[in-house]
Amino acid sequence: MFKYGGYTGNILRVDLTAGTTKVEKLDENLARDYIGGNGIAARYLYDIVPAGTDPLSPENALILMNGPVQGTRVPAVGGRTVVVTRSPLNGFFIDAYYGGHFGAELKFAGFDGIVVTGRSEKPVMLVVEDGEARLVDASPYWGMKTFEFQEKLRGEEEYHDSEITCIGPAGENLSPMACIISGVHAAGRGGVGAVMGSKHLKAVVAKGSGGVRVPDMEALEKYCDSINERMKENPATSKVLPTFGTPAIVAANNNLGLLGTRNYQVEVFDEADAINGEALRNSAFVKSASCFSCPIGCAKLFRMEGDEYGPAESVGPEYETLWSYGSNLANSDLKSIIAADRLSDELGLDTISVGSVIGMAIEAFEKGLITAADTGGIVLKYGDPQLMMDLIKQVATNEGFGAVLGAGTRELGRRFNAEKLAMETKGLEIPAHSPRGYPGMAIGYATSNRGGTHQDGRPSAERGGAVDRKLKEGKGEYIVGVQRMTTLADCLVACRFTEGIFGLTNISEDYVDIMKHVTGMDYTVEELNDVADRVYALERAFNAREGASRKDDTLPYRVLNEPIPDGPAAGEFMEPDVFERELEAYYRKRGWDVETGLPTAETLRRLKLDDVASDLY
Amino acid sequence: MPRLCVDENKCTDCRICQLVCSARYNGVYSPKLSRISKKAGIIPDTTTTDVCRQCSDAPCVAVCPAEALIQPGGEGVVTLDESLCTGCELCVDECPYNAIWFNGETDLAYKCDLCGGSPECEKRCPTVAIYVYEEEAV
Numbered sequence: 001m002f003k004y005g006g007y008t009g010n011i012l013r014v015d016l017t018a019g020t021t022k023v024e025k026l027d028e029n030l031a032r033d034y035i036g037g038n039g040i041a042a043r044y045l046y047d048i049v050p051a052g053t054d055p056l057s058p059e060n061a062l063i064l065m066n067g068p069v070q071g072t073r074v075p076a077v078g079g080r081t082v083v084v085t086r087s088p089l090n091g092f093f094i095d096a097y098y099g100g101h102f103g104a105e106l107k108f109a110g111f112d113g114i115v116v117t118g119r120s121e122k123p124v125m126l127v128v129e130d131g132e133a134r135l136v137d138a139s140p141y142w143g144m145k146t147f148e149f150q151e152k153l154r155g156e157e158e159y160h161d162s163e164i165t166c167i168g169p170a171g172e173n174l175s176p177m178a179c180i181i182s183g184v185h186a187a188g189r190g191g192v193g194a195v196m197g198s199k200h201l202k203a204v205v206a207k208g209s210g211g212v213r214v215p216d217m218e219a220l221e222k223y224c225d226s227i228n229e230r231m232k233e234n235p236a237t238s239k240v241l242p243t244f245g246t247p248a249i250v251a252a253n254n255n256l257g258l259l260g261t262r263n264y265q266v267e268v269f270d271e272a273d274a275i276n277g278e279a280l281r282n283s284a285f286v287k288s289a290s291c292f293s294c295p296i297g298c299a300k301l302f303r304m305e306g307d308e309y310g311p312a313e314s315v316g317p318e319y320e321t322l323w324s325y326g327s328n329l330a331n332s333d334l335k336s337i338i339a340a341d342r343l344s345d346e347l348g349l350d351t352i353s354v355g356s357v358i359g360m361a362i363e364a365f366e367k368g369l370i371t372a373a374d375t376g377g378i379v380l381k382y383g384d385p386q387l388m389m390d391l392i393k394q395v396a397t398n399e400g401f402g403a404v405l406g407a408g409t410r411e412l413g414r415r416f417n418a419e420k421l422a423m424e425t426k427g428l429e430i431p432a433h434s435p436r437g438y439p440g441m442a443i444g445y446a447t448s449n450r451g452g453t454h455q456d457g458r459p460s461a462e463r464g465g466a467v468d469r470k471l472k473e474g475k476g477e478y479i480v481g482v483q484r485m486t487t488l489a490d491c492l493v494a495c496r497f498t499e500g501i502f503g504l505t506n507i508s509e510d511y512v513d514i515m516k517h518v519t520g521m522d523y524t525v526e527e528l529n530d531v532a533d534r535v536y537a538l539e540r541a542f543n544a545r546e547g548a549s550r551k552d553d554t555l556p557y558r559v560l561n562e563p564i565p566d567g568p569a570a571g572e573f574m575e576p577d578v579f580e581r582e583l584e585a586y587y588r589k590r591g592w593d594v595e596t597g598l599p600t601a602e603t604l605r606r607l608k609l610d611d612v613a614s615d616l617y
Numbered sequence: 618m619p620r621l622c623v624d625e626n627k628c629t630d631c632r633i634c635q636l637v638c639s640a641r642y643n644g645v646y647s648p649k650l651s652r653i654s655k656k657a658g659i660i661p662d663t664t665t666t667d668v669c670r671q672c673s674d675a676p677c678v679a680v681c682p683a684e685a686l687i688q689p690g691g692e693g694v695v696t697l698d699e700s701l702c703t704g705c706e707l708c709v710d711e712c713p714y715n716a717i718w719f720n721g722e723t724d725l726a727y728k729c730d731l732c733g734g735s736p737e738c739e740k741r742c743p744t745v746a747i748y749v750y751e752e753e754a755v
Contacts, residue, residue, distance in 0.1 A: 290743075
């Protein structure tokens with residue numbers, strides 16, 4: 001039995017080229033120093049994927065990892081999984097997370113994680129069950145959309161009580177915007193689905209009859225009860241999210257004048273009322289759903305009659321998608337957004353990146369930078385739901401203009417001399433939290449190892465008023481604390497909706513308590529900060545091997561040069577000199593070199609990353 | 618007579634009921650060891666739950682050759698005396714609601730006994746989807 005509670009102590013190694021699987025023991029020191037999820041996966045990736053590896057080659061690794069807490073009742077944490085790989089969209093480190101039940105089932109099936117390398121000749125699926133693994137021919141399923149596939153597989157006696165993680169046609173076609181789907185949940189960002197597709201791996205299927213052991217069940221159960229009580233007292237986790245889910249954020253941001261509209265040309269969407277949380281609740285709500293062990297139930301099944309855009313039934317759209325397929329495209333047709341959300345899940349596409357690149361392409365078309373000759377004759381315009389549906393399908397084919405879009409906003413900018421319109425950092429599209437109106441979030445985008453994600457830096461404290469939203473002074477140092485919190489939460493594979501309970505801006509004593517109760521390990525907050533810093537520095541070192549440095553910690557042209565033109569937040573943007581000042585404060589706080597934007601050798605050694613220091617210096 | 622009921626429209630498939638059940642009775646978190654079995658579709662518009670209905674004149678009691686399943690007077694909660702259970706699994710096969718299971722490690726059957734009157738699952742269900750329903754005696 002593994003030394004610490006929560007873990008199975010087993011990592012599955014899969015070589016698809018050789019068609020072999022092997023169970024290896026989890027290193028106890030790895031558990032202590034990296035905890036799990038993001039951390040352990042980052043260490044595996046750094047160690048086994050050499051610099052310069054083509055993300056879609058057999059040599060890249062696709063890593064699925066849970067953490068010590070998955071499978072337990074710790075609220076809003078129990079079922080999540082992280083996918084870590086080298087991104088085919090931007091070539092950097094990517095960690096993409098998904099909710100649902102898979103992370104717990106993987107634990108019950110006997111594994112803390114799966115590391116896949118190689119490429120199978122034929123389509124296969126990996127089946128893990130009670131400590132064992134096998135590769136099964138998936139040729140009959142290749143080409144299937146994600147829901148159709150999962151339902152078909154669940155219909156087979158052998159798999160009826162399994163949890164499935166899979167790709168759809170977009171992943172099979174190697175679209176750099178392909179995601180991975182489990183149930184109705186997506187590991188959305190960075191093209192992780194294309195990496196899975198490149199390995200000819202249609203699915204990973206988990207079923208297990210095992211259990212998760214902890215040092216003192218009674219104590220943990222009491223602790224979970226106390227967290228639940230705090231969740232009941234918090235309006236976000238007790239009322240807003242259970243009632244509306246994330247669509248509640250549409251009105252909040254639009255009221256602040258910070259709802260990206262028409263590719264962030266403006267940040268007020270006049271028709272936001274048609275696509276906000278109230279509209280969805282009143283006209284489309286069917287049922288709430290939860291991830292494993294979560295009392296919040298933020299997932300909402302929405303359904304509208306009429307299938308002119310295809311089935312308008314989906315768990316979602318979430319806030320991000322209401323922005324990306326809604327305000328960002330000046331589209332207020334709610335039914336089309338639900339249908340587009342469903343279509344994207346079925347094809348296996350990241351709604352954030354797809355909506356962002358479509359919004360950018362339309363702007364470039366209106367400005368004459370892209371013409372009908374480039375689009376195969378299609379006229380691109382805002383507020384056209386059918387065009388949106390057609391382009392989503394094109395992106396999934398990864399052919400023609402769909403392939404041009406799927407290569408991302410950075411590539412689109414290069415191709416059509418439209419760099420100033422690209423809303424990305426490090427080649428990953430920025431989501432729905434305004435970098436002009438949330439300065440801390442802006443520095444979070446710039447310094448994220450992934451690029452434009454709202455899951456390293458966070459908008460929540462600025463949006464909710466826990467910190468002064470408009471203040472820029474000190475936001476560089478501030479976002480270090482936020483990123484430490486998110487990185488540690490990612491090692492636990494915890495949902496971001498625990499942040500209002502466990503702390504928005506720093507690692508709190510709650511994480512000490514969780515680790516103590518679940519694993520039996522004693523940490524101080526300072527030691528947990530070190531874990532977070534270790535993981536973040538390691539990710540940065542991975543990127544550094546691929547050529548990344550301070551030059552890549554940037555913001556889009558629009559954010560640095562074009563103030564928000566009108567609305568309640570008119571005039572707000574990130575002045576370049578302020579940005580550079582805060583960026584340097586950020587580096588200093590992290591113990592990184594302000595010239596290179598990389599951890600110093602001294603910092604790496606302090607974090608027990610001596611081998612990485614030797615690699616970089 | 619009391620038994621657990623589930624309002625599937627309220628159930629969000631969070632499985633907390635299963636977790637608190639296995640935590641209490643098995644000392645581990647393991648849905649497969651809980652006294653409640655749950656299923657949901659890929660699109661979670663429906664959930665289904667298998668849990669003991671504490672049938673009157675329960676067929677599991679009748680079929681048990683070891684008299685390990687006990688229901689005084691043929692009414693109310695069916696309890697299992699583990700010291701008498703031989704692990705023959707006849708009750709598992711007999712249950713019309715698939716609500717008795719067999720633990721391969723202990724070689725014993727297991728089923729819901731309402732935690733002696735105040736079930737953990739009812740106390741912890743965030744949406745009050747699972748609850749004790751008290752049927753009036755006719």
